[in-house]
Amino acid sequence: MSDFEPKIVAFVCNWCTYAGADLTGTSRIKYASNVKIIRFPCTGRIDFMLLLKAFSNGADGIIVSGCHPNDCHYTSGNFHAKRRWIMFKELMDFMGIDMSRITFSWVSAAEGARWAEVVNTTVTRIRELGPYVSYKELVNKSVEEEVKNG
Amino acid sequence: MARIGVFVCHCGENISATVDCGKVAETIGNLKHVAYSTEYKYMCSDPGQTLIKDAIKEHNLTGVVVSACSPRMHEPTFRKACAEGGLNPFLCEMANLREHCSWVHEKNELTTEKAIDIVRTQVEKVKLNSALQPIKVPVTKTAMVIGGGIAGIQSALDIANTGHKVIMIERSPSIGGHMSQLSETFPTLDCSQCILTPRMVEVAQHPNITLYTYAEVESVEGFIGNFKVKVRKKAKSLDEKACTGCGLCTTKCPQKKIPNEFEQGMGMRPAIYVPFPQAVPNRPVIDRENCTYYIKGKCKICEIVCPTKAIRFDQPDEILELEIGAIVVATGFDIKHADFFPEYGHGRYKDIIDGLQFERLASASGPTAGVIKRPSDGEIPKNIVFIACAGSRDPAKGIAYCSKICCMYTAKHAMLYKHKVHEGKAHVFYMDIRSGGKNYDEFVRRAIEEDHVNYIRGRVSTVFERDGKLIVKGVDTLLGAQQVEIVADMVVLATAGVASSGAEDLAQKLHVSYDSHKFFAEAHPKLKPVETNTAGIFLAGACQNPKDIPDAVSQASGAAVKVAALFSQSELTREPLVAIVNRTSPPTYSTCVGCFMCQSVCPYQAIEREEFKARDGKVVKTVAKINEGLCQGCGTCVALCRSKSIDLLGYSNTQVYAEVVALLNEY
Numbered sequence: 102m103s104d105f106e107p108k109i110v111a112f113v114c115n116w117c118t119y120a121g122a123d124l125t126g127t128s129r130i131k132y133a134s135n136v137k138i139i140r141f142p143c144t145g146r147i148d149f150m151l152l153l154k155a156f157s158n159g160a161d162g163i164i165v166s167g168c169h170p171n172d173c174h175y176t177s178g179n180f181h182a183k184r185r186w187i188m189f190k191e192l193m194d195f196m197g198i199d200m201s202r203i204t205f206s207w208v209s210a211a212e213g214a215r216w217a218e219v220v221n222t223t224v225t226r227i228r229e230l231g232p233y234v235s236y237k238e239l240v241n242k243s244v245e246e247e248v249k250n251g
Numbered sequence: 252m253a254r255i256g257v258f259v260c261h262c263g264e265n266i267s268a269t270v271d272c273g274k275v276a277e278t279i280g281n282l283k284h285v286a287y288s289t290e291y292k293y294m295c296s297d298p299g300q301t302l303i304k305d306a307i308k309e310h311n312l313t314g315v316v317v318s319a320c321s322p323r324m325h326e327p328t329f330r331k332a333c334a335e336g337g338l339n340p341f342l343c344e345m346a347n348l349r350e351h352c353s354w355v356h357e358k359n360e361l362t363t364e365k366a367i368d369i370v371r372t373q374v375e376k377v378k379l380n381s382a383l384q385p386i387k388v389p390v391t392k393t394a395m396v397i398g399g400g401i402a403g404i405q406s407a408l409d410i411a412n413t414g415h416k417v418i419m420i421e422r423s424p425s426i427g428g429h430m431s432q433l434s435e436t437f438p439t440l441d442c443s444q445c446i447l448t449p450r451m452v453e454v455a456q457h458p459n460i461t462l463y464t465y466a467e468v469e470s471v472e473g474f475i476g477n478f479k480v481k482v483r484k485k486a487k488s489l490d491e492k493a494c495t496g497c498g499l500c501t502t503k504c505p506q507k508k509i510p511n512e513f514e515q516g517m518g519m520r521p522a523i524y525v526p527f528p529q530a531v532p533n534r535p536v537i538d539r540e541n542c543t544y545y546i547k548g549k550c551k552i553c554e555i556v557c558p559t560k561a562i563r564f565d566q567p568d569e570i571l572e573l574e575i576g577a578i579v580v581a582t583g584f585d586i587k588h589a590d591f592f593p594e595y596g597h598g599r600y601k602d603i604i605d606g607l608q609f610e611r612l613a614s615a616s617g618p619t620a621g622v623i624k625r626p627s628d629g630e631i632p633k634n635i636v637f638i639a640c641a642g643s644r645d646p647a648k649g650i651a652y653c654s655k656i657c658c659m660y661t662a663k664h665a666m667l668y669k670h671k672v673h674e675g676k677a678h679v680f681y682m683d684i685r686s687g688g689k690n691y692d693e694f695v696r697r698a699i700e701e702d703h704v705n706y707i708r709g710r711v712s713t714v715f716e717r718d719g720k721l722i723v724k725g726v727d728t729l730l731g732a733q734q735v736e737i738v739a740d741m742v743v744l745a746t747a748g749v750a751s752s753g754a755e756d757l758a759q760k761l762h763v764s765y766d767s768h769k770f771f772a773e774a775h776p777k778l779k780p781v782e783t784n785t786a787g788i789f790l791a792g793a794c795q796n797p798k799d800i801p802d803a804v805s806q807a808s809g810a811a812v813k814v815a816a817l818f819s820q821s822e823l824t825r826e827p828l829v830a831i832v833n834r835t836s837p838p839t840y841s842t843c844v845g846c847f848m849c850q851s852v853c854p855y856q857a858i859e860r861e862e863f864k865a866r867d868g869k870v871v872k873t874v875a876k877i878n879e880g881l882c883q884g885c886g887t888c889v890a891l892c893r894s895k896s897i898d899l900l901g902y903s904n905t906q907v908y909a910e911v912v913a914l915l916n917e918y
């Protein structure tokens with residue numbers, strides 16, 4: 102298990118977390134290279150079906166991160182994301198998805214160090230959990246095909 | 252068939268020191284649909300950009316991925332280069348190999364692998380990009396200035412003098428703001444009214460300025476260059492054209508016991524009143540809440556005495572609908588009042604007053620004609636105590652910030668007192684003296700050294716009354732926290748400057764941010780101090796934070812320049828990364844089911860209704876439609892729509908799905 106390199110996708114908003122991750126770079130703070138970022142204009146744009154999409158494509162862990170409450174570039178996108186997340190979380194939990202594989206956080210454009218910390222703690226946690234093989238067992242084949250093909 | 256060009260940048264050694272750029276370019280070059288892949292030391296340099304432009308033509312590229320630094324840094328550079336090379340700029344994406352890879356990881360295999368994944372992902376995305384055209388929107392060259400204090404006045408005059416129309420909205424019956432209440436102004440001690448009144452008159456007479464007083468913003472729709480503002484002009488109960496401003500009504504009104512706001516409650520006014528003698532416009536309004544006719548149904552004395560028959564009891568509020576291109580918010584500030592300071596006896600003892608009340612006492616046109624008399628018995632105080640930072644810099648009171656103006660006006664007050672009551676003693680309790688500003692520290696020193704004001708460094712713990720005197724208890728920290736007690740005839744509190752009432756409500760109508768103290772928030776604390784986060788809405792004066800007149804005026808002129816710059820173009824162009832609701836052929840028209848859930852989440856009210864009609868004119872379907880002028884491209888509606896009818900250009904469902912798939916799968 103020790104040489105297991107988890108695959109982690111991060112869905113982040115452009116204005117806070119993406120910029121915060123840029124700052125991690127300009128500050129030359131090192132973090133684990135397992136996390137790869139996909140940029141969205143706002144967390145409000147993040148359709149949580151994408152999380153299932155990521156798991157079905159082999160993600161071991163997921164980070165969703167945007168602006169702190171009240172700081173959303175579009176004023177309220179992150180509130181809608183949060184609200185949707187609360188509902189979706191219940192549903193995913195009910196479906197048997199391992200919620201400890203998902204990190205939901207706020208990282209601002211000024212929090213370069215915090216981004217590194219979010220990544221590192223997530224990577225450590227997922228490393229301990231091991232590869233997410235049980236997702237495959239959870240989803241029956243036909244559903245999986247459907248999810249995979251969009 | 253897509254033909255993608257990939258350009259891997261070394262960024263000097265910033266990327267190449269940890270990422271094997273050669274390997275990245277080579278691996279990517281072998282991918283399907285990648286027609287050209289290369290590396291270069293500095294992609295953003297002139298030769299780097301030329302390389303891209305040439306490759307677009309030579310290899311007939313249909314998309315470009317520049318694998319370099321953050322798109323937040325150079326996306327505009329490379330999009331422009333692509334456009335110059337003949338490729339639609341929106342067919343260019345950036346892969347962030349520097350901030351998100353080379354700078355944050357060690358040099359090893361995994362880092363290069365990650366770099367390849369990042370580039371691959373963008374290659375998959377760019378294949379699905381579509382050529383977009385920038386959106387052009389017209390500009391209405393009329394500005395609205397909300398608030399007629401010195402900041403609003405300055406902004407309005409500056410904009411009007413560039414030749415553009417300005418509409419000023421002031422909620423009280425006169426413009427002038429707090430400055431009209433001040434006696435003399437630091438650091439020069441020139442009379443406030445004398446320098447302000449000419450400006451007020453200029454506003455009223457300027458051919459480019461339309462002034463609406465007793466008016467408030469009701470609602471704001473639209474976007475930069477194209478705001479639609481509804482303004483409620485409250486009924487003044489007066490035909491302003493017929494009124495000559497003779498003032499007869501105000502002298503005959505039987506209702507005379509209404510605390511005068513302009514005198515900070517230290518005088519009375521009638522129900523029909525002009526707020527102060529120099530008011531602009533110099534016409535009365537009826538305060539309906541206190542007018543006998545509105546309360547009891549009879550009186551109408553003003554109507555009877557008015558020589559021009561200008562009184563209109565049945566006048567309704569009027570709603571104006573205005574087309575506006577830019578907005579300057581200049582709604583100013585307020586100060587904390589009595590109930591906030593129980594420990595200082597404020598509100599309990601008549602002779603404890605606030606700074607604005609002192610201004611009125613010191614003002615030649617004030618209730619005491621400029622003689623410093625205490626409110627309780629009209630005596631001239633022999634001993635006066637000024638308490639600075641009353642509420643400010645006190646996290647326990649919820650106000651952690653420094654109100655900035657109090658140190659200076661407290662020195663001014665002590666000085667004015669000494670100039671008027673030569674034998675009197677003035678004491679100032681302060682925490683620190685903050686007198687940064689041109690000639691400001693010299694001013695405070697003059698109060699201490701020439702006017703012998705007794706400055707005591709320390710906080711006051713309580714103020715109470717004993718035998719008709721006010722006992723001020725505090726400490727002198729310069730004397731080793733020694734207890735001091737001063738027996739005073741009058742106490743003046745420099746109460747904290749706070750957001751003006753209704754600021755939060757207005758900010759919400761305007762869709763601009765405000766801070767935890769309800770002051771309007773600037774777009775950037777250093778580089779965009781007059782902009783808000785809503786394009787086309789600017790800030791001037793103390794509505795942003797407490798500030799003095801020179802600062803308020805400078806910012807007001809800054810805001811005016813921003814408006815003038817905006818009005819120098821007749822069209823604005825903006826990025827076309829907006830949402831769209833799909834359209835299909837009849838009879839479906841769109842997969843949208845018309846639930847309009849999206850309407851309720853859009854922060855910009857950008858979602859409209861479109862009706863489809865049958866030949867007989869009957870509406871057969873109503874579906875959502877995005878106003879691309881209003882949409883800012885947040886995508887909240889896209890994630891919400893349950894029938895997947897909305898998509899976001901530049902971040903479409905297929906694009907982000909393709910990114911996820913590319914990122915996680917082997918190639």
Ligand SMILES: Cc1cc2nc3c(=O)[nH]c(=O)nc-3n(C[C@H](O)[C@H](O)[C@H](O)COP(=O)(O)OP(=O)(O)OC[C@H]3O[C@@H](n4cnc5c(N)ncnc54)[C@H](O)[C@@H]3O)c2cc1C
Pocket residue numbers: 397398399400401402403420421422423425426427428429430433435436437438466467468581582583584585586606607610656660663751752753757791792793794798799800801803
């Ligand atoms: C006691 C005291 C003494 C001072 N002495 C000095 C001094 O000596 N020198 C100096 O440089 N500065 C001094 N100042 C500071 C000075 O008063 C301010 O810098 C100045 O008034 C700020 O101007 P403004 O236009 O931003 O705000 P304001 O003067 O507050 O004007 C705001 C205007 O907007 C209007 N308004 C508010 N909300 C709305 C709304 N929703 N719609 C429409 N209109 C609205 C208000 O009615 C008001 O007319 C002093 C302040 C105090 C409290």
Ligand code: SF4
Pocket residue numbers: 832842843844845846847848849850874875891892893894895896897
């Ligand atoms: S949420 Fe979707 S289906 Fe509902 S109105 Fe909006 S676009 Fe139409």
Ligand code: SF4
Pocket residue numbers: 829830852853854855856857858877881882883884885886887888889899
């Ligand atoms: S993308 Fe955002 S701004 Fe545009 S219509 Fe949808 S919710 Fe409104």
Ligand code: FES
Pocket residue numbers: 114115116117118142143144145167168172173174175178179
């Ligand atoms: S822009 Fe960051 S969460 Fe909305």
